[in-house]
Amino acid sequence: MAAVESYPMKGGDGTFSYVKNSSFQKSASSVVQGLISSAITEKFDVKPSATPTTIRLADLGCSVGPNTFTAMQNVIDTINTKAKSLSCQNPQYQVFFNDHVGNDFNTLFTSIPSDRAYFSAGVPGSFYGRLFPDSSLHFIHSSYSLQWLSKEPKELVNKESEAWNGGRIHYTSAPRGVVDAYARQFSEDMELFLGERAKELVVGGMMVLIMPCIPDETVAHSQVPAGIMFDLLGASLVDMAQAGVISQEQVDSFNLPIYSVSPMEMESLVKKNGRFSIEKMELTDPTSGRKNNEGGSKTSGDGNAIANHLRAGMEGILSKHFGVEKTDELFERFSKKTIEFSDKFKSSLKQGTQLFIVLVKKN
Amino acid sequence: MAAVESYPMKGGDGTFSYVKNSSFQKSASSVVQGLISSAITEKFDVKPSATPTTIRLADLGCSVGPNTFTAMQNVIDTINTKAKSLSCQNPQYQVFFNDHVGNDFNTLFTSIPSDRAYFSAGVPGSFYGRLFPDSSLHFIHSSYSLQWLSKEPKELVNKESEAWNGGRIHYTSAPRGVVDAYARQFSEDMELFLGERAKELVVGGMMVLIMPCIPDETVAHSQVPAGIMFDLLGASLVDMAQAGVISQEQVDSFNLPIYSVSPMEMESLVKKNGRFSIEKMELTDPTSGRKNNEGGSKTSGDGNAIANHLRAGMEGILSKHFGVEKTDELFERFSKKTIEFSDKFKSSLKQGTQLFIVLVKKN
Numbered sequence: 001m002a003a004v005e006s007y008p009m010k011g012g013d014g015t016f017s018y019v020k021n022s023s024f025q026k027s028a029s030s031v032v033q034g035l036i037s038s039a040i041t042e043k044f045d046v047k048p049s050a051t052p053t054t055i056r057l058a059d060l061g062c063s064v065g066p067n068t069f070t071a072m073q074n075v076i077d078t079i080n081t082k083a084k085s086l087s088c089q090n091p092q093y094q095v096f097f098n099d100h101v102g103n104d105f106n107t108l109f110t111s112i113p114s115d116r117a118y119f120s121a122g123v124p125g126s127f128y129g130r131l132f133p134d135s136s137l138h139f140i141h142s143s144y145s146l147q148w149l150s151k152e153p154k155e156l157v158n159k160e161s162e163a164w165n166g167g168r169i170h171y172t173s174a175p176r177g178v179v180d181a182y183a184r185q186f187s188e189d190m191e192l193f194l195g196e197r198a199k200e201l202v203v204g205g206m207m208v209l210i211m212p213c214i215p216d217e218t219v220a221h222s223q224v225p226a227g228i229m230f231d232l233l234g235a236s237l238v239d240m241a242q243a244g245v246i247s248q249e250q251v252d253s254f255n256l257p258i259y260s261v262s263p264m265e266m267e268s269l270v271k272k273n274g275r276f277s278i279e280k281m282e283l284t285d286p287t288s289g290r291k292n293n294e295g296g297s298k299t300s301g302d303g304n305a306i307a308n309h310l311r312a313g314m315e316g317i318l319s320k321h322f323g324v325e326k327t328d329e330l331f332e333r334f335s336k337k338t339i340e341f342s343d344k345f346k347s348s349l350k351q352g353t354q355l356f357i358v359l360v361k362k363n
Numbered sequence: 364m365a366a367v368e369s370y371p372m373k374g375g376d377g378t379f380s381y382v383k384n385s386s387f388q389k390s391a392s393s394v395v396q397g398l399i400s401s402a403i404t405e406k407f408d409v410k411p412s413a414t415p416t417t418i419r420l421a422d423l424g425c426s427v428g429p430n431t432f433t434a435m436q437n438v439i440d441t442i443n444t445k446a447k448s449l450s451c452q453n454p455q456y457q458v459f460f461n462d463h464v465g466n467d468f469n470t471l472f473t474s475i476p477s478d479r480a481y482f483s484a485g486v487p488g489s490f491y492g493r494l495f496p497d498s499s500l501h502f503i504h505s506s507y508s509l510q511w512l513s514k515e516p517k518e519l520v521n522k523e524s525e526a527w528n529g530g531r532i533h534y535t536s537a538p539r540g541v542v543d544a545y546a547r548q549f550s551e552d553m554e555l556f557l558g559e560r561a562k563e564l565v566v567g568g569m570m571v572l573i574m575p576c577i578p579d580e581t582v583a584h585s586q587v588p589a590g591i592m593f594d595l596l597g598a599s600l601v602d603m604a605q606a607g608v609i610s611q612e613q614v615d616s617f618n619l620p621i622y623s624v625s626p627m628e629m630e631s632l633v634k635k636n637g638r639f640s641i642e643k644m645e646l647t648d649p650t651s652g653r654k655n656n657e658g659g660s661k662t663s664g665d666g667n668a669i670a671n672h673l674r675a676g677m678e679g680i681l682s683k684h685f686g687v688e689k690t691d692e693l694f695e696r697f698s699k700k701t702i703e704f705s706d707k708f709k710s711s712l713k714q715g716t717q718l719f720i721v722l723v724k725k726n
């Protein structure tokens with residue numbers, strides 16, 4: 001198995017923990033619960049014939065909860081409803097919670113709802129490698145995880161390369177060569193991902209992927225929410241280098257292994273793999289759920305919320321490179337910038353920055 | 364699912380961690396590796412017909428390693444050898460590592476050998492409840508876990524009861540009423556255990572259980588290794604109560620939820636359950652592996668080793684009741700006593716204090 005770099009979300013349940021700062025992902029996924037339910041109702045084979053009927057589900061990149069529990073319960077509820085409408089018995093369920101080996105599985109396991117009606121298991125390891133036996137899964141779900149590349153493209157730190165990315169930490173607002181290096185890495189990773197999943201999923205099995213995206217190639221990365229955040233984070237680091245708190249070299253050698261794909265790009269990668277039919281591919285608005293449910297009282301565009309959200313996800317990778325103390329200062333600076341730019345951020349959170357995909361494994 | 368008390372082994376890899384203090388269990392299980400291999404070779408159905416062939420194994424009460432990895436690898440190697448001798452392809456394997464939800468699964472997952480040839484998953488939860496879907500396992504292994512009762516028998520702390528166990532922390536050297544209360548609890552727990560496993564194991568599936576035992580009812584509990592340790596631990600607590608460090612009431616209200624069964628008792632519990640055939644039931648010497656492999660240079664009878672061994676397993680339950688500081692003092696006192704009594708302990712480690720059982724699920 002290839003070595004994969006791992007930067008787990010912040011474990012435990014402290015102020016900056018993922019548990020307490022995953023409401024963006026939560027609102028993002030509540031938008032798609034309905035879409036997932038429709039996909040299951042229309043296309044998922046509940047297989048009433050096999051005995052004993054156990055349906056095996058996996059959530060890839062589940063982090064420590066709670067979103068993964070909501071997502072899995074929604075899938076199960078929908079399958080049960082479908083089974084009932086076909087007058088079959090409810091199947092048994094086994095849910096596999098996957099994330100990097102460095103993920104805080106202890107916290108995850110403590111949080112699994114005690115009234116669940118499924119058997120649960122944790123599966124440590126990268127989803128860019130094999131995780132499950134042949135044809136052993138019926139349903140795969142992955143939300144806001146596939147934007148993480150297996151590693152940063154090496155060319156980015158090579159001064160001789162067209163992809164040299166000095167003074168930036170991401171391909172946002174970067175020259176073509178940098179964007180291309182990221183796109184190549186994403187394409188390689190996706191090839192691995194789809195290849196492994198094709199082995200693990202039964203024929204007719206369903207895979208639902210939710211990920212940040214750009215609507216199409218004409219939209220600048222610097223205008224989408226992730227791009228805005230990464231630009232502000234990068235600017236905060238550049239400020240720190242100018243103030244002499246960190247070195248320029250430290251900024252030059254750091255790059256976020258994160259990529260937002262476009263629907264067209266994703267479609268061509270799935271077709272290249274060839275083992276899945278595309279049942280649905282749709283752009284959605286990650287915040288529409290929040291607006292509907294919470295009356296906009298606490299939008300995801302709040303400066304502090306953005307900073308804490310990003311911190312829960314990125315503290316690991318940043319403090320590894322810059323040190324723990326510098327990371328504290330970084331987030332103070334970043335938090336100020338997000339407040340300043342919060343209008344821009346809010347207006348970027350619109351239809352078309354989240355990709356929802358339903359794939360079915362071909363015969 | 365009934366609430367079950369949980370006292371996980373000491374996690375992490377510090378001085379008193381289970382990882383560093385499980386050599387007794389290791390030597391105990393190395394004795395039985397050969398026995399397990401024979402049982403598989405003679406009785407385990409490698410099911411070459413089903414496609415895809417995935418054999419699912421579970422280790423119940425696996426703790427944090429490393430013994431569980433050795434045990435699982437031995438099972439897999441033996442099945443592969445058998446499959447080869449029958450000219451079938453090697454099956455794929457999925458290993459489920461089970462322990463209480465409070466177990467340190469983060470440490471476990473970090474230690475899973477990277478060169479393993481199996482898919483792995485962690486399953487949190489008590490083995491006195493359901494853990495897996497119907498007929499989803501082919502092989503179940505449990506070593507040195509089933510001596511842990513689901514809870515301490517309530518009668519022990521009732522002054523009016525015949526089972527009142529004031530001034531002691533175990534049934535060792537206790538009146539009949541106390542021993543009976545422990546035996547009843549074990550029998551109830553085993554009924555649950557066998558009932559749930561019968562649902563989870565496929566017909567023809569194999570279950571191997573290794574547990575501390577007394578050879579027969581005529582042997583005093585105070586003469587077997589576990590009994591000697593618990594007597595010394597209890598005596599150390601009584602000393603502390605007499606010195607006024609802890610209260611008598613604290614000693615009276617504490618009881619170790621641990622039981623050593625006899626082969627006859629176990630046989631009758633398996634027969635009562637009725638879903639398994641007994642393919643083998645054998646008394647073995649838990650230390651013979653160590654004597655053979657390590658030339659007796661570092662026997663399990665060493666005072667400090669005993670104290671650390673017991674501490675890795677019992678620190679959780681003791682510090683919960685007596686507090687962390689008192690537990691430090693307790694182990695200092697206990698350690699002195701184990702050195703004093705190490706000859707008695709060593710000579711108790713003889714043939715017949717470990718029960719090895721092979722069950723096969725009936726049609």
Ligand SMILES: Nc1ncnc2c1ncn2[C@@H]1O[C@H](CSCC[C@H](N)C(=O)O)[C@@H](O)[C@H]1O
Binds near residue numbers: 007068098126
């Ligand atoms: N290659 C990989 N294999 C497994 N997990 C990965 C991964 N790359 C990233 N992740 C995980 O993906 C998660 C992204 S955070 C999203 C968590 C969750 N799906 C939710 O919607 O709330 C992190 O926990 C991260 O550790």
Ligand SMILES: Nc1ncnc2c1ncn2[C@@H]1O[C@H](CSCC[C@H](N)C(=O)O)[C@@H](O)[C@H]1O
Binds near residue numbers: 367388423461488505
């Ligand atoms: N009801 C229960 N359910 C699951 N695990 C249990 C349990 N009762 C005890 N255990 C676990 O059993 C383990 C006993 S220590 C033995 C560990 C391992 N089998 C070895 O041989 O090295 C502990 O980790 C404890 O947490």
